[in-house]
Amino acid sequence: MNTVLSLEDVEAGYGRAALVLRGLSVTVRAGEVVCLVGPNGAGKSTALKVASGLLTPRSGRVVLAGQDVTGLSPQRLLGLGLAHVLQGHSVFREMTVAENVRLGGFTVRDQARLNARIETVKELFPVVAERWGSMAGLLSGGQQKQVEFARALMLEPKVVLLDEPSMGLDPRNTQVVFDQIDLMRRTGVAVLLVEQNARRALEMADVGCVLDLGRVHISGPARELAADPRLGKLYLGGAPAN
Amino acid sequence: MTSLRTEGLSKSFGGVLAVDGATVELLEGKINGLIGPNGSGKTTFFNLITGMIKPDAGRVLYRDRDITRHSPHRIAHAGIGRTFQLCRVFPRLTVLENMLVAVRRTRLRELLAGLRDKGEVERARHWLRRMGIEHLEDAEARDLSYGQQKLLELAAALMAEPELVLLDEPAGGVNPALIDRIVSLVRDLNAEGRTFLVVEHNMDMVMGMCDHVIVFDRGAPIAAGPPSVIRDDPRVLEAYLGV
Amino acid sequence: MSLLLQGLALGVLTGGLYALLASGLSLYFGVMRVVMVAHPAFLFLAAYLTYTVHTAFGLDPFLALPVTVPLFFALGVAVQRLLIARLAPENLAMMSVLLTFGIALTIEGLLGTFYTGSYKSVSMEYATRSLTIGGVHLPYDKIIAFWVAAITLVVLFAVLVKSRFGQSLRATIQHREAARLVGIQTERVAGYGFGVGLATAAVGGTVLALITPFFPASHWVWIGKLMAIIVVGGLGSVIGAALAAVLLGVVEGLVLVTVDATWATMMFYVFLFLALLVRPQGFFGGRLAHRF
Amino acid sequence: MRIASRGLPLLVAALAIAYPFLVPNYYLVYAGALTVMYAAMATSWNLLGGFTGYVSLGHSAFFGLGAYGTGLLVVRAGVPWVVALLASALLVTVFAVVVGIAAVRVRGASFVIVSIALVSMMNLVVQGWRSLTGGSTGLQVPSPFPGLHRGQTHMVFFYLFLALLAIALASWWYVSRSRFGAGLRAIREDEDKAESLGVPTAAYKVTAFALSALFVALAGGLYAVWFGSLDPIFVFSILIGSYMVLMSLLGGVRHLFGPLLGALIVAPAGEYFLIALGETQIHLTATGLVLVLVVLFMPDGILARFTRRRAGPSIPDETAEQRLQGVTP
Amino acid sequence: KTDEPGGAQTPGRQTGPVKIGISLPLTGDFSEPGKGIQEGYQVWADQVNAKGGLLGRKVELIFRDDASDPNRVSSDYESLITQDKVNLVFGPFSSRLVIPAAKVAESYNMLFVEPAGAAKEVFEQGFKRLFYAAPAIAGDHYNYLAEYILKLPADQKPKTAAYASLDDPFAQGTAYGLRDKLAAAGIKTVVDEVYPPETTDFAPIAAKIAAAKPDIVVGGTQFEDSVGLVRALQELKVQPKLAAFSTGPTLAEFPAAVKGAAEHILSPVGWSATATFTGNQDMVKRYKEMFGGQANEDAANGYTVGQIVEAAVNAVKCVDPTPECQDKLANHIRQGTFDTVVGPLSFDDQGRPEQAHMIQQYVNGKVEIVLPENAKTAGIVYPKKEW
Ligand SMILES: Nc1ncnc2c1ncn2[C@@H]1O[C@H](COP(=O)(O)OP(=O)(O)OP(=O)(O)O)[C@@H](O)[C@H]1O
Ligand SMILES: Nc1ncnc2c1ncn2[C@@H]1O[C@H](COP(=O)(O)OP(=O)(O)OP(=O)(O)O)[C@@H](O)[C@H]1O
Ligand SMILES: [Mg+2]
Numbered sequence A: 001m002n003t004v005l006s007l008e009d010v011e012a013g014y015g016r017a018a019l020v021l022r023g024l025s026v027t028v029r030a031g032e033v034v035c036l037v038g039p040n041g042a043g044k045s046t047a048l049k050v051a052s053g054l055l056t057p058r059s060g061r062v063v064l065a066g067q068d069v070t071g072l073s074p075q076r077l078l079g080l081g082l083a084h085v086l087q088g089h090s091v092f093r094e095m096t097v098a099e100n101v102r103l104g105g106f107t108v109r110d111q112a113r114l115n116a117r118i119e120t121v122k123e124l125f126p127v128v129a130e131r132w133g134s135m136a137g138l139l140s141g142g143q144q145k146q147v148e149f150a151r152a153l154m155l156e157p158k159v160v161l162l163d164e165p166s167m168g169l170d171p172r173n174t175q176v177v178f179d180q181i182d183l184m185r186r187t188g189v190a191v192l193l194v195e196q197n198a199r200r201a202l203e204m205a206d207v208g209c210v211l212d213l214g215r216v217h218i219s220g221p222a223r224e225l226a227a228d229p230r231l232g233k234l235y236l237g238g239a240p241a242n
Numbered sequence B: 001m002t003s004l005r006t007e008g009l010s011k012s013f014g015g016v017l018a019v020d021g022a023t024v025e026l027l028e029g030k031i032n033g034l035i036g037p038n039g040s041g042k043t044t045f046f047n048l049i050t051g052m053i054k055p056d057a058g059r060v061l062y063r064d065r066d067i068t069r070h071s072p073h074r075i076a077h078a079g080i081g082r083t084f085q086l087c088r089v090f091p092r093l094t095v096l097e098n099m100l101v102a103v104r105r106t107r108l109r110e111l112l113a114g115l116r117d118k119g120e121v122e123r124a125r126h127w128l129r130r131m132g133i134e135h136l137e138d139a140e141a142r143d144l145s146y147g148q149q150k151l152l153e154l155a156a157a158l159m160a161e162p163e164l165v166l167l168d169e170p171a172g173g174v175n176p177a178l179i180d181r182i183v184s185l186v187r188d189l190n191a192e193g194r195t196f197l198v199v200e201h202n203m204d205m206v207m208g209m210c211d212h213v214i215v216f217d218r219g220a221p222i223a224a225g226p227p228s229v230i231r232d233d234p235r236v237l238e239a240y241l242g243v
Numbered sequence C: 001m002s003l004l005l006q007g008l009a010l011g012v013l014t015g016g017l018y019a020l021l022a023s024g025l026s027l028y029f030g031v032m033r034v035v036m037v038a039h040p041a042f043l044f045l046a047a048y049l050t051y052t053v054h055t056a057f058g059l060d061p062f063l064a065l066p067v068t069v070p071l072f073f074a075l076g077v078a079v080q081r082l083l084i085a086r087l088a089p090e091n092l093a094m095m096s097v098l099l100t101f102g103i104a105l106t107i108e109g110l111l112g113t114f115y116t117g118s119y120k121s122v123s124m125e126y127a128t129r130s131l132t133i134g135g136v137h138l139p140y141d142k143i144i145a146f147w148v149a150a151i152t153l154v155v156l157f158a159v160l161v162k163s164r165f166g167q168s169l170r171a172t173i174q175h176r177e178a179a180r181l182v183g184i185q186t187e188r189v190a191g192y193g194f195g196v197g198l199a200t201a202a203v204g205g206t207v208l209a210l211i212t213p214f215f216p217a218s219h220w221v222w223i224g225k226l227m228a229i230i231v232v233g234g235l236g237s238v239i240g241a242a243l244a245a246v247l248l249g250v251v252e253g254l255v256l257v258t259v260d261a262t263w264a265t266m267m268f269y270v271f272l273f274l275a276l277l278v279r280p281q282g283f284f285g286g287r288l289a290h291r292f
Numbered sequence D: 001m002r003i004a005s006r007g008l009p010l011l012v013a014a015l016a017i018a019y020p021f022l023v024p025n026y027y028l029v030y031a032g033a034l035t036v037m038y039a040a041m042a043t044s045w046n047l048l049g050g051f052t053g054y055v056s057l058g059h060s061a062f063f064g065l066g067a068y069g070t071g072l073l074v075v076r077a078g079v080p081w082v083v084a085l086l087a088s089a090l091l092v093t094v095f096a097v098v099v100g101i102a103a104v105r106v107r108g109a110s111f112v113i114v115s116i117a118l119v120s121m122m123n124l125v126v127q128g129w130r131s132l133t134g135g136s137t138g139l140q141v142p143s144p145f146p147g148l149h150r151g152q153t154h155m156v157f158f159y160l161f162l163a164l165l166a167i168a169l170a171s172w173w174y175v176s177r178s179r180f181g182a183g184l185r186a187i188r189e190d191e192d193k194a195e196s197l198g199v200p201t202a203a204y205k206v207t208a209f210a211l212s213a214l215f216v217a218l219a220g221g222l223y224a225v226w227f228g229s230l231d232p233i234f235v236f237s238i239l240i241g242s243y244m245v246l247m248s249l250l251g252g253v254r255h256l257f258g259p260l261l262g263a264l265i266v267a268p269a270g271e272y273f274l275i276a277l278g279e280t281q282i283h284l285t286a287t288g289l290v291l292v293l294v295v296l297f298m299p300d301g302i303l304a305r306f307t308r309r310r311a312g313p314s315i316p317d318e319t320a321e322q323r324l325q326g327v328t329p
Numbered sequence E: 001k002t003d004e005p006g007g008a009q010t011p012g013r014q015t016g017p018v019k020i021g022i023s024l025p026l027t028g029d030f031s032e033p034g035k036g037i038q039e040g041y042q043v044w045a046d047q048v049n050a051k052g053g054l055l056g057r058k059v060e061l062i063f064r065d066d067a068s069d070p071n072r073v074s075s076d077y078e079s080l081i082t083q084d085k086v087n088l089v090f091g092p093f094s095s096r097l098v099i100p101a102a103k104v105a106e107s108y109n110m111l112f113v114e115p116a117g118a119a120k121e122v123f124e125q126g127f128k129r130l131f132y133a134a135p136a137i138a139g140d141h142y143n144y145l146a147e148y149i150l151k152l153p154a155d156q157k158p159k160t161a162a163y164a165s166l167d168d169p170f171a172q173g174t175a176y177g178l179r180d181k182l183a184a185a186g187i188k189t190v191v192d193e194v195y196p197p198e199t200t201d202f203a204p205i206a207a208k209i210a211a212a213k214p215d216i217v218v219g220g221t222q223f224e225d226s227v228g229l230v231r232a233l234q235e236l237k238v239q240p241k242l243a244a245f246s247t248g249p250t251l252a253e254f255p256a257a258v259k260g261a262a263e264h265i266l267s268p269v270g271w272s273a274t275a276t277f278t279g280n281q282d283m284v285k286r287y288k289e290m291f292g293g294q295a296n297e298d299a300a301n302g303y304t305v306g307q308i309v310e311a312a313v314n315a316v317k318c319v320d321p322t323p324e325c326q327d328k329l330a331n332h333i334r335q336g337t338f339d340t341v342v343g344p345l346s347f348d349d350q351g352r353p354e355q356a357h358m359i360q361q362y363v364n365g366k367v368e369i370v371l372p373e374n375a376k377t378a379g380i381v382y383p384k385k386e387w
């Protein structure tokens, strides 16, 4: 399989503050889900921001489909087929759900395609259809998350960066999200996934990377990582407490 | 024995019935869990209990005292503490300052007393130590990682010495290793006599930790009982677990 | 009775003008969280430019619009890109007040330097006549102001709500990173948004020049009134501001003819405080206001 | 370092007390008194603005009311000036509580607007209520020290304002280290969160608002008896209010001495611009540009530059192993 | 302190230029008239210096801008007197600024001749060295017009009058002076409106006046509001027999600002460019040379201050800032009569001038003096033509 996205030896940080990423390298191939796990503050979200152009690295390269895209704007990267779902809540709060979802296809000119996608996401997330005209900021936490995911599905990208897509979702919706990720993989999309629901994510991912202190600590086939007892204690939590 | 009871609590926003005649009882001294699909009104229910929003109808009774429509700080003084679904700390205050904001009583003398009152600072450090973030006491809260902020938020809530603690998705976005830590903390605190109400989507956590679980759907409880019973309740399976 | 009718009619017409003058303010706030204290100063800057065009070329003030509107649009883009964009987002609302206060002083000083402190006015023959309907006189200048305001507002509204630009503008304000990620050029869009706001100032200034004499410090008088209007209307709601403007215009007109001018001006502030007590988010406003 | 930070304020205080005797003429005493007055007002403003983040551009309303209250009590009721001063400050405080209850219901930008409206409103009231206040003609207040010549009066008021400044600074300092102050700061950061932790935010905000108004009203009252003529347009002027903001901001709203430092810079600088560029209105432009520059490049004030510079997160680095220890209970 | 009152004046200061300190509103609300007065002062100084100066010493004017702020005006005089140690001070513009300024001058025992503090309150403060260098105080500005109206035959005499006045001691003073006299003579006041300086919309006020259908309309106005009022009256088709406004119509911008509506509007004026009072034509000429354009009333008032002080200095032969000299000057002014560009002036004990303003009218688009009889350049037109 061919490499679609790679971060090579990236160093990055915010403002004049100390480095957050200290020589991070990650590679994602087409049709592959790479899962980043790691403690809070390890730099997972930062890595995704560098990949999508929201943050310019201080050194190192970002390569997208063989092209060096370091420092390009998110709009350009979007044009090259890269989508990014942010962590936390990033709906446009004072716009309706409809406007939010439509904005997901801001760069899509083809109305028919757009409408078809809208029908699809409405089916996937009933709440999106139900609350089509409501102000997005007034939805519950989990509902907003669904709107966000729906927004991201409006495009048909080649690479998707997902930052904790299941956070705050109930089990049913979590399942929908994971199913969608699986679907993407099967259609050849490269997925870079950050999840705190680590065991579950590693179960479905192809490659797992444990990030700590801005570097990849351990990486390897996802299932192997999930089984590693040392990692379990340190990063993945003990077995369900009882 | 009941710690907190709501009777026919209702709230609608525009056309949306967020909480719809919820009558709920929390068991004193237990860890109560509250689960329900997205948008079923859990957070709104929290906001109603803590006075952040005013109900359209119904009552909230805490230890048999009517606290409906009390302002949030009075409810806090009555002994109910909470955390928020999206973690909220005071970003530009240091960790220690974050802790010292909490007030249990508003006696003038105490308010004017020095901030760095020895007893209070000791108490704050005690809680930070229990959360394992005492080494961060001089850091500004915005510099903490998400998980650390979650812990700080919990510590600050506990600083006000609440008897009933409401946690809104304490595990959301938190590293699994830390979740373990939060679970054991909640257990310890519960063993000391504090009552908890925990909203969570992490089923393992809820089922493993809670003594009593309430299930919400469309703004009202559809089932309540011990985890073992709830786990197999067909209504719950249908409404929530979606399988 | 006819006096009341007259007051009412004048109030509605003046209210229309207020709506135009306040619309820009509402826009900056609604979409950018910027409290633009300098808006009235820009209004008078436009009035002075209109005056210059009028005196130098003898043109009708409205013919100055093709010059002033694009100029102000560009100015707005520049102000946003060079100044407002540099403010830290945490306390944008506060800092923007001070920043734009400084801009207002700067403009006033420049106007005073170039045009001296004396009054200027632009008077057209048609602006002193009036239309009489059933004993009620409707001055032409006010009628013109009203219609210009109405048209501008309709255009503005269409731009904000219906157009792609309007959507990207609002998205940019609400979540900049997310907006960039759906492909919006956020910097450019925010700049244009400000430009549109200032473009309304160009129109407003022209109308103002037509109906009242002005001098460099004139803008102070308007700050309080316009701010009151946008709060009563619900901060940030362009429609709310328009409704509030007409309401307050009418109230002012009626109080003026029945009581006196001091009370008429006071009404703006009375309504402001009423609004705060009854509905802190403004009489017509959306849910937005309470969050700030 | 510690000695420097302790010693400097003492040295400045000593200089301030000696100031009237060091300068060659009474104009400089007068200018000094005016500067100290502004410093006192800016410091009082900062009791609200610095702690809670509620920016009031309308504090001159309290200045004006304090001034008119004192003036009217002296002129119309024949009350001794000290009594008038205190009584009017008290009345203004009560008034501020009432206004505050309405005003602090709104946050951020709305509050700024409300504060602007407050000044305009007070101006209209005082100007319109001609029979009581003298309206636009103004109010003439007799000098409290008819025996002293003008220069000596300036000296007296210099010290009175200095005392007021000292009280305002002491209050700020006291609040800043009290739990009340912690509550106010929490309000600045996140009001709902503070409320949920048991902070009665409404009461806190109103208290801070009123306290801040009290000192500004005292300054206004002193100004009335010192200056002797009051004119509604100028005591209820947004410019006076915005000077308080500008001074505080320039010096640094998070620091005890920030507003004072700001006043020491702004007041003389204003004077300079007026004299150097006074022939045209370009001095307004100069003032405006300074404000713009401060907001853009020094939003945290001058003092912030000298105190703890934030280079990055204030968190000590830890290794994965340390973290492991933290995690395992 | 070197400026301790009664402190020894350095003997060396008796030579060198005579420094005159002046604070004026060169910016802000009053900047327009402030500028006019400044020019008047400058013309005067220029002419004095051309003649060899005051007591053989050159005159040097030191201007300060008070930005129309009473706070600043005090600081300015404070610093002029104590820091710059000026020999004399001249007054600022506007009653609002004159009182605080005069307080400072008074407490340093300085003579204070001022060109623009006409409101009656100025003279009620007990100032001992203040003189207003214009023909009459505000309340007396319309005296000739009142006389004229009251002498009209019964069938022409107006029965009702409407007054609208800016809330400003001077503007209001002028209108109320006329109102009191007319009301006493039985002319009914049907509208009496005071509006704050913030007012920008005059249509409703005009509507009120329109509803009362008064025979005459009197405005106590400054420029902006006089224009606003005239326009609004015209739009609302108010057609009084007589319309009078203070200040606004005397400014050169007025006719253009109200377009054709200026015709037959009356206005009190303290000075006329065509009058032949002592030095007037010289002043007009010199003004034109220095500043280009026509001198206005403000400039004339400034010039008048200079003329009076000049006469006093030449009579008592001193220009020191000492209390003795300043007292001598003040006493001289109180007792004498002075020939000025606005006519001969004398003052009462409080410093009020004791003459009266002329009345001007726009006749065929030109400004004519129509009252009093002995100064008129054209006959008064009454009733006025419709707007
Ligand atoms: N905008 C920012 N400005 C300054 N520092 C930041 C910013 N965002 C993140 N950081 C810092 O960078 C570090 C890494 O943050 P990042 O969000 O990448 O962590 P993460 O691995 O995604 O953690 P989490 O699991 O909690 O989301 C943290 O120490 C954080 O404090
Ligand atoms: N301020 C509001 N205005 C309008 N609707 C609201 C508001 N707050 C909540 N709602 C609606 O009320 C319903 C309940 O929301 P709530 O936040 O209580 O859900 P929740 O159970 O906490 O969900 P989640 O698990 O996603 O956090 C939702 O449909 C939401 O859209
Ligand atoms: Mg993250």
Ligand SMILES: [Mg+2]
Pocket (backbone or CB within 6 Å): A140, A141, A142, B042, B043, B044, B085
């Ligand atoms: Mg929720």
